[in-house]
């Protein structure tokens with residue numbers, strides 16, 4: 659993992675596992691298309707109820723391998739205390755200059771967790787700063803061309819949905835790397851996970867841990883969410899993305915799907 663290797667897509671998130679849950683399917687799809695994808699985690703997630711810093715870093719590295727990331731860096735900001743300040747913006751901007759991603763993925767600007775909220779703002783400002791010639795940064799000015807916003811819980815205002823039917827199983831496997839958060843998975847069972855849409859519940863051997871409602875695992879939530887979004891575009895599983903700008907389409911007939 660060369661730190662200076664350039665990327666096509668850089669996903670920025672507050673905690674290890676945010677990326678996998680929110681946009682893991684899309685990242686896997688990009689890797690399968692031959693794109694170079696990297697992740698920048700702002701914190702090590704050390705304030706989470708389960709798992710220490712070292713465990714979470716090891717889990718993040720394992721998940722990176724599942725997705726096929728070109729690089730995964732950690733800014734090392736304090737978990738649950740991510741502040742919107744110039745030093746943090748510059749640290750992220752430096753990573754953007756170093757990797758020159760054409761596209762950046764950020765958390766949606768409306769969030770429940772303060773770190774996610776801060777990450778969204780920091781990420782946007784860092785994209786801007788990275789392009790300023792006189793910014794206190796090393797390297798040449800660079801600004802990503804496109805910013806996508808993603809949220810696991812928002813139910814409105816999507817700009818587009820991405821079919822991740824073929825990537826959903828791998829997405830679950832990436833999330834399953836975070837055993838300290840989501841429970842120990844049965845080895846060898848992961849492949850059966852999406853054989854049937856209801857087999858998702860087989861994934862967790864121990865866990866649940868009341869992170870969500872008792873008895874409801876992250877895989878239940880991922881399945882429900884992605885399957886419901888998939889139905890909106892006539893596929894099995896999908897992820898939803900938002901952009902602030904309008905999307906230009908020159909040939910509407912080239913779009914998949916139907917209106918009626």
Ligand SMILES: [Zn+2]
Pocket residue numbers: 672673676771774
């Ligand atoms: Zn998070």
